[in-house]
Amino acid sequence: MKLKMINLPHxxxxxxGVPHYATRQIMDSVKAVLVPRLQGNxxxxxxxxxxxxxxxxxxxxxxxxxxxxxxxxxxxxxRRGQITAACTELTSYERIRGMISAALSDAAVSEIVLDINSxxxxxxxxxxxxxxxxxxxxxxxxxxxxxxxxxSAAYFIASACSKVIVSQTSGVGSIGVIMxxxxxSKWEESIGLKFTTLFRGxxxxxxxxxxxxxxQAQTMFQGLxxxxxxxxxxxxxxxxxMTQQAVIDTQAALYTGADAVAAGLADEVSDPQSAINAIAxxxxxxxxxxxxxxxxxxxxxxx
Numbered sequence: 001m002k003l004k005m006i007n008l009p010h011x012x013x014x015x016x017g018v019p020h021y022a023t024r025q026i027m028d029s030v031k032a033v034l035v036p037r038l039q040g041n042x043x044x045x046x047x048x049x050x051x052x053x054x055x056x057x058x059x060x061x062x063x064x065x066x067x068x069x070x071x072x073x074x075x076x077x078x079r080r081g082q083i084t085a086a087c088t089e090l091t092s093y094e095r096i097r098g099m100i101s102a103a104l105s106d107a108a109v110s111e112i113v114l115d116i117n118s119x120x121x122x123x124x125x126x127x128x129x130x131x132x133x134x135x136x137x138x139x140x141x142x143x144x145x146x147x148x149x150x151x152s153a154a155y156f157i158a159s160a161c162s163k164v165i166v167s168q169t170s171g172v173g174s175i176g177v178i179m180x181x182x183x184x185s186k187w188e189e190s191i192g193l194k195f196t197t198l199f200r201g202x203x204x205x206x207x208x209x210x211x212x213x214x215x216q217a218q219t220m221f222q223g224l225x226x227x228x229x230x231x232x233x234x235x236x237x238x239x240x241x242m243t244q245q246a247v248i249d250t251q252a253a254l255y256t257g258a259d260a261v262a263a264g265l266a267d268e269v270s271d272p273q274s275a276i277n278a279i280a281x282x283x284x285x286x287x288x289x290x291x292x293x294x295x296x297x298x299x300x301x302x303x
Contacts, residue, residue, distance in 0.1 A: 021153035022120035066110035066283030068103035076121030120152025176252030
């Protein structure tokens, strides 16, 4: 396996100053790895490494007995992601869409199952994937099995499915938006750095890490957050047949088991393996079985 280092400034651009459909825990976990390295206090080791683009991606869709099981695990990102040496799994929206598209085109597949264990991720690209799932469920049933977390962006995706199944201890929700601004001016001053920025356009320099967040920038970013929140809540309401106000009233709370069903965010309570067995039983012969892979990560489950 070939490894290359992540461009840390580029990664910071994906973390700070942009809206996320992610839990507070996801944000803190990423910052715990990223910020020390940006400050030069952490070794730039392989814990922040990806596979090189010239390495073929492993096939992860499990198909048997008319059912395709597609993993939706770890931090969700717009473009291609892999597993890091720190065991932080990244799954891209484009990859999920590609696997769903392949399953829809496969005549041997009668139903698609999303095996979800994620605390969310990037807002960019999430709505587009969710809409694709919502439209595709008219072609074939698409069931979301929460195994064991579907929060924020992961719930955005789950809500678009034909059915959402949770266990007694698995959770859904966190329907909200979060964004952080990293202000590094004091740190830069302490190491003797000073940046002078020249720009044209009143909003061009909004969110600069070299100065405190201005009132103008905060107003602009809050408008962006409000827009992303509107997209999230209105979409879940459409997918789930709820009122938008009912979705807003969840106030980004987390729901497990029967409480998730009562809140209208899930349809059925079942442990993941029993759920996949019940789905497979509709299509398989007695000799066939499907094992549902549980990819449980502390970052997603310790909430």
